[in-house]
Each structure stands twice: as C-alpha cells, then as structure tokens.
Amino acid sequence: MNRRFMIASGGTGGHFYPGFALGKQLRKQGFPVLFIVRKNDPAAQILEDNKLHYKEIDFMGLPRSINPLRHLKFIGKFFKALRQTRRLVREFRPDVAVGTGGYISFPLIFVAHFCGVKTAVHDSNARLGLANKICGKFADLFMLGLPVDKKIKNSVITSTPIRPEFAAPVDRASILQGLGLAADKKTLLVVGGSQGARGLNNAVVQAAKKLPDWQFIHITGERWYGELRAAYNGLTNVAALAYSHEIYALMQVVDAAVCRSGASTLAELIYCQLPALLVPFPHAAADHQYYNAKILEGVGAAVVIRETDHLQDQVIQTLQNFSSEKLTAMRQAYKKLTLPDPLSAAQYIAELLSKL
Secondary structure, X not given: XXXXXXXEOOOOHHHHHHHHHHXXXXXXXXXXXXXXXXXXXXXXXXXXXXXXXXXXXXXXXXXXXXXXXXXXXXXXXXXXXXXXXXXXXXHHOOOEEEEOOOOOHHHHHHHHHHOOOEEEEEEOOOOOOHHHHHHHHHOOEEEEOOOOOOOOOXXXXXXXXXXXXXXXXXXXXXXXXXXXXXXXXXXXXXXXXXXOOHHHHHHHHHHHXXXXXEXXXXXXOHHHHHHHHHHOOOOOOEEEEOOOOOHHXXXXXXXXXXXXXXXXXXXXXXXXXXXXXXXXXXXXXXXXXXXXXXXXXXXXXXXXXXXXXXXXXXXXXXXXOOOHHHHHHHHHHHHHXXXXXXXXXXXXXXXXXXXX
C-alpha cells in the first residue's frame, strides 16, 4: 500500500529540520509526500533544492501584542489558512498528516483530524510549544525529541533527526590544519547563531585571549563576522568562520562546544557525545532552550549558564575547569541518556507513522 503523507513544517530549524528529514526518508521509501509551509517561508527554497513537493498557505502566528488590528488580521488569515488547507487535503488525499511544531502545524492537523486523516505531531523541545499543545489534542500520535515534564497521551520519544552527514568519517588533523590550527591542542567549537549572540560572542573573545591552552573555531554568523574578525586580530589560536556547511565534521573533531541549546543543536551534541557549555537563548519561547539544556546538565554532559552581565567571567571559569579528565567524564555521561539515536530518528518516525 503506497501511503501518502502531508507534513507541515517550517520556520526555525527546530521545527523545520525534523519534518525535512522525515520527508526525505519517506520519499526514499517510495511514499508520496507533500509539504505545507507558510507563504514566503525561506524553508521553501530548501525543499525546492531537494526536489520535495510543497504548497504554501497564507498564515501567521498568534500576535503577542494587544494591538486589535493585528488580532483581526490573524483571525482573517486563520480562516483563510483553514480553507486553503482543506482544499489541499482534499486534492492530495493523505493517509497521515504530520506537524513538526510552530503555528504552521495547526491548520493541517486540525483540518486533517476532522477529515478523518490520521494525525501525528513532533515536538523537539523539552517544553512543548503552544501550537503543539493545541495540536496534541487532535493527534493520534505525539512524538517527542526530548523528555518532557508532563504525561502526554499517545506519546513516544523518538529523538530529533539529524543530517546523515554526521555518520561520515572525519580526519581531525586534516580539518584542524586546514583551519590553521594545531592537531594536538584542545579545541573548542563556538556556535553562537545569529539571534542575539553578541554577548556570547564577546565573552568568547575574552576567553580566547585569556586561555592560551585552548584553540577556538568560532562560527560567528554573517551578522557578526566582520566585528569578530577585528576583535580576534593578532590571535593565533582562533579560526573565525561566518558560516560552515560542515558543522557535522567540526563537531566530531573538537573537544567541547560552546553553543545555544536549540533542539537540533542538542540532538547533534547527543549524537557526537560532545561536552558542552550551553548558554540558552534568553528570549526563546517559554524559555524552552533552558529546559533543553538542563537535560544534558542533569546527566553531567554539559554545563549550563545564563546570559547575564557576568557571562564573560562564567565562560572563562567554566572553560578553565574543562580539564582532560573532566571532558572525558562528560563524554561518558551521555551514556546515561536513554534516548533513541538521532541519526536513525527519521527512519524510526517513518516506521511509527506507517503503523497509524
């Protein structure tokens, strides 16, 4: 039986990538797949590049302000999105509809449920997003990337899918030397991201100046690249990159990471068993990055610090405590996590969906 799948996915990486990985896995198995994305979502280009079929709907997130005009606009788009989604469901005739979080999931899960289509949602974070809290009421299956602090009906932990490139073999010496770094020195990967990472970036710059025993690979994001290149001027223990398409290789050749704690990042850390200093994005919805990070800290695989005025001192002090023995213990601590392998998560999710 050639089952058909619709996937609502898009927005941030934590919402988009699980659906994207699942769609590729389902297509690999020969199943027809149609993605639903919001109008003008940059994710559409990624789907197009990978020859994955998609349709756009005109929708927006629930306004957080009390501006009545924005709420009226939301109501108009809400009913428009439901009409558009109902037409797409009738045309494509899916057997299963999947939402991977974010407001784009709601129209598909809601409409599919009342059209008699089996429904499933996936939430990557340790704190459920608002959309998934609502969608969960209509879902036949609720899949979790991380353990959550409440019992959820019809739920199963699946992990969050990561790119298959993480399984590729890497040559530590070759990669580090290609970046102008030493192959035999403790190396830290810094991934601040583009959202509000200035404080974290500045803290790491000061750490690089005061911790000569470490060398740094700092992925700055385009926004901060020029500023940080100038700040690192004269330092020989730093390789600053605006972006890297080979994060999967870098994560496997470094000794530790300093990064945010979005769900996709955590899944990659878990697969690589990489010791981490996690600095949650302070403005994440419902502070979910903090709760994600606490799961790794709880088993001893990571240290979590808040982004405050004392961040610089905390980063330096934490890295000073990252001795070789400490890093080895943190790597071993990942074994305490009882989570499915993120590398095979897309296949696992596909198997669960095929049984609905």
